[in-house]
Amino acid sequence: xxxxxxxxxxxxxxxxxxxxxxxxxxxxxxxxxxxxxxxxxxxxxxxxxxxxxxxxxxxxxxxxxxxxxxxxxxxxxxxxxx
Numbered sequence: 431x432x433x434x435x436x437x438x439x440x441x442x443x444x445x446x447x448x449x450x451x452x453x454x455x456x457x458x459x460x461x462x463x464x465x466x467x468x469x470x471x472x473x474x475x476x477x478x479x480x481x482x483x484x485x486x487x488x489x490x491x492x493x494x495x496x497x498x499x500x501x502x503x504x505x506x507x508x509x510x511x512x
Contacts, residue, residue: 434511439463439486439504450504459506460486470496482508 437459439450453459460477463486467473472491478484484506492499 436509436511438507438509440507441502441504443502456484456506456508463504464488472497 437453437456439453439459441448441450451459451462453462464473464475467488467490470493472493474489474491476487476489478487486504486506488502488504490497490500490502
């Protein structure tokens, strides 16, 4: 029996660690995270892939009534389901 794997997206902002989403594959984790910030948000994305350390960084521009200029990090980790 092989172990199933999932990709967990987390942020470490606000009050501590927050699970942002759980996905079946890496591409879905990245695409869904980006899809949550469409118009009127203006975001430039950077994906840093490492050996188990994947970080999706969103550079947000200031948009009145929606967002201040800031940077958000989304940590994407592969986990085995036992």
